[in-house]
Amino acid sequence: MKNINIETGVGIFLIAGLLCLGYLSVKLGDVNLFGSDRYPVSARFANVSGLKVGASVEVAGVSVGKVSKINLDDYEALVELEIDPDIRLQEDAIASIRTQGIIGDKYVKIKVGGSEEYIDEGGELLETESAIELEELVSKYIFEKE
Amino acid sequence: MNNNAIVELIDIKKSFGSQQVLRGVNLRIMEGKTTVIVGGSGQGKSLIIKHILGLITPDSGRALVYGKELNRISKKELKDIRTNFGVLFQNSALFDSMTVYDNVALPLRERTMITEDETGRIVNEKLKMMDVEGTNNKYPAQLSGGMKKRVGLARALVLDPKIVFFDEPTTGLDAAKSNEIYRVFSRTQQKLGYTSVIVSHDVPKIFKLADYVALLHNGVVRDCLTPDEFQLSDDPVIKDYVETTMGPLYSSEMEV
Amino acid sequence: MQNYFEKLGANALYHLNQTGRMGIFLFYSLLSIIMPPYKISAIIKQTYVIGVLSTFVIIFTGLFSGMVLGLQGYHTLSKFGAEGLLGSAVALSLIRELGPVLAALMVTGRAGSAICAEIGIMRISEQIDALECMAIDPHKYIIAPKFIAGIISLPLLTAIFDVTGIMGGYLVGVGMLGGNAGTYFSSMYKDVGFSDIYMGFVKSLCFGALIIWICASKGYYVHLNRGGGFGAEGVSSATTNAVVLSSVSILLFDYFLTSVLL
Numbered sequence: 001m002k003n004i005n006i007e008t009g010v011g012i013f014l015i016a017g018l019l020c021l022g023y024l025s026v027k028l029g030d031v032n033l034f035g036s037d038r039y040p041v042s043a044r045f046a047n048v049s050g051l052k053v054g055a056s057v058e059v060a061g062v063s064v065g066k067v068s069k070i071n072l073d074d075y076e077a078l079v080e081l082e083i084d085p086d087i088r089l090q091e092d093a094i095a096s097i098r099t100q101g102i103i104g105d106k107y108v109k110i111k112v113g114g115s116e117e118y119i120d121e122g123g124e125l126l127e128t129e130s131a132i133e134l135e136e137l138v139s140k141y142i143f144e145k146e
Numbered sequence: 147m148n149n150n151a152i153v154e155l156i157d158i159k160k161s162f163g164s165q166q167v168l169r170g171v172n173l174r175i176m177e178g179k180t181t182v183i184v185g186g187s188g189q190g191k192s193l194i195i196k197h198i199l200g201l202i203t204p205d206s207g208r209a210l211v212y213g214k215e216l217n218r219i220s221k222k223e224l225k226d227i228r229t230n231f232g233v234l235f236q237n238s239a240l241f242d243s244m245t246v247y248d249n250v251a252l253p254l255r256e257r258t259m260i261t262e263d264e265t266g267r268i269v270n271e272k273l274k275m276m277d278v279e280g281t282n283n284k285y286p287a288q289l290s291g292g293m294k295k296r297v298g299l300a301r302a303l304v305l306d307p308k309i310v311f312f313d314e315p316t317t318g319l320d321a322a323k324s325n326e327i328y329r330v331f332s333r334t335q336q337k338l339g340y341t342s343v344i345v346s347h348d349v350p351k352i353f354k355l356a357d358y359v360a361l362l363h364n365g366v367v368r369d370c371l372t373p374d375e376f377q378l379s380d381d382p383v384i385k386d387y388v389e390t391t392m393g394p395l396y397s398s399e400m401e402v
Numbered sequence: 403m404q405n406y407f408e409k410l411g412a413n414a415l416y417h418l419n420q421t422g423r424m425g426i427f428l429f430y431s432l433l434s435i436i437m438p439p440y441k442i443s444a445i446i447k448q449t450y451v452i453g454v455l456s457t458f459v460i461i462f463t464g465l466f467s468g469m470v471l472g473l474q475g476y477h478t479l480s481k482f483g484a485e486g487l488l489g490s491a492v493a494l495s496l497i498r499e500l501g502p503v504l505a506a507l508m509v510t511g512r513a514g515s516a517i518c519a520e521i522g523i524m525r526i527s528e529q530i531d532a533l534e535c536m537a538i539d540p541h542k543y544i545i546a547p548k549f550i551a552g553i554i555s556l557p558l559l560t561a562i563f564d565v566t567g568i569m570g571g572y573l574v575g576v577g578m579l580g581g582n583a584g585t586y587f588s589s590m591y592k593d594v595g596f597s598d599i600y601m602g603f604v605k606s607l608c609f610g611a612l613i614i615w616i617c618a619s620k621g622y623y624v625h626l627n628r629g630g631g632f633g634a635e636g637v638s639s640a641t642t643n644a645v646v647l648s649s650v651s652i653l654l655f656d657y658f659l660t661s662v663l664l
């Protein structure tokens with residue numbers, strides 16, 4: 001009887017611990033146990049200043065994926081996005097980099113297009129808007145005034 | 147065959163800090179015989195046993211068991227030699243978190259591949275041999291000193307060892323209990339035919355069991371003799387020991 | 403003067419020997435972990451002792467650590483109007499630092515001291531000698547199951563600590579102080595990455611091995627301690643040493659691991 005109690009206790013402990021570990025890594029750590037079923041899409045930006053890997057991708061304010069990679073390619077920023085499988089993006093959708101929250105987290109905002117054609121897996125968003133830099137805007141404003 | 151020394155200690159020296167306990171111990175233990183090591187308290191009698199068991203390495207000198215020098219051989223070889231040992235420690239050294247049954251069954255479970263049924267049969271047989279059957283589910287702390295010794299003895303003998311070491315098997319027991327332990331000794335030795343090494347204070351009773359008696363005095367073994375020779379020895383130290391422990395009744399003058 | 407240097411040398415030698423012994427101990431323990439046979443029932447029993455019996459205290463301390471983080475974090479962040487970041491602040495500090503370290507310290511206090519005392523008593527009552535004389539390897543029989551149980555238990559306990567801590571932070575930050583429940587979790591989901599979880603996991607694994615190593619070896623070599631390594635007093639001072647040393651090394655190791663993993 002004593003043995004059974006110990007085993008039950010250990011069993012409960014292992015399951016509870018693994019559940020917590022699972023919650024942490026799957027829910028918080030973005031570990032996808034069954035392999036990612038999101039599909040990749042890339043986009044080129046002139047400037048992605050402040051954007052980080054893992055930043056969210058939003059359509060109409062709803063998170064539909066995340067930034068998986070940022071590279072420099074031909075002096076342009078090549079950003080790879082992972083988009084949820086049930087979201088389809090039109091060919092003429094516009095990707096822009098926007099600022100969110102008080103400390104200015106950057107995220108990728110996708111403005112839905114009107115085309116009937118959809119982007120395939122591994123395709124590219126052709127229309128992009130770069131990150132808006134506040135200093136640039138201010139200096140531009142001052143410069144133009146003069 | 148019977149004159150073979152299976153354990154041989156050659157000039158063993160051991161000190162702890164500045165205190166030299168063993169100053170060159172020489173001792174031979176004969177196969178199939180019972181050797182008793184006697185001597186005053188704190189002379190290092192238990193230490194001799196620990197050297198033979200390979201638990202302590204000597205500062206100098208050699209400890210040979212089956213002709214192999216214990217501190218020169220590999221861990222594996224030492225383990226192989228120890229499979230021949232059965233040890234009853236001074237305080238029994240039973241595993242206090244295990245029941246009596248599990249204590250005695252442990253060597254069987256760890257060292258043999260026999261089934262649990264077979265284990266149970268052997269354990270109960272040994273416990274019965276030591277007159278402690280029915281204590282299977284008790285813990286060592288619930289047993290009296292004499293019962294602990296007997297359970298320790300059962301554990302020491304459970305694998306039918308070739309050499310058995312008893313470190314003060316009767317210390318702290320009353321006369322009746324220690325007689326009982328001695329009876330168990332002679333009974334089991336006749337039955338199992340092992341070589342035994344006994345450390346004891348219990349002179350002269352222990353002489354009845356002994357084939358050889360060795361006196362440890364001031365860090366050396368004065369001599370290793372048969373009990374009769376021991377009592378009649380001319381060695382002043384042995385004579386002195388015999389007189390103080392057994393009274394002049396047994397001393398050589400009376401015999402002459 | 404000469405006497406002084408003699409003492410200094412003897413001291414250094416003593417500590418050097420002790421360190422060497424602990425190294426040898428670790429070597430044999432790891433060897434006996436790898437080599438079959440594996441003692442499953444002993445591992446289960448030790449997991450019970452080290453893991454299951456520590457769960458309650460871990461939940462308790464986890465909850466309150468999370469709650470105090472919620473309280474402190476909320477007041478600090480609200481100065482900048484950034485209460486929305488409370489979730490990620492609580493979760494990150496728990497997962498990366500407080501979870502592994504506090505769980506390890508609690509396990510040291512609860513199970514580490516018990517392990518040291520248990521093995522120490524087995525040593526002074528000659529039970530370990532008895533095992534050796536039965537040709538049973540004490541490392542295999544006593545130490546290895548504890549090591550494995552420690553390495554299994556600590557990451558799980560840490561995960562439990564983290565999750566209850568996050569709930570504690572929620573309780574205070576959202577329940578009591580009226581933060582936004584949605585932003586608490588969404589900021590957490592967004593800011594905690596795999597590398598954070600990984601860091602916490604690696605830390606807790608290392609701490610598990612560290613605790614068992616230090617506590618078990620201090621108990622195992624209790625008879626070799628200087629100045630009365632015998633009897634109940636020897637065991638009690640060894641236990642104190644083991645708890646202090648493993649707590650200090652947890653914090654030390656935490657720094658090194660963080661700097662390596664970061």
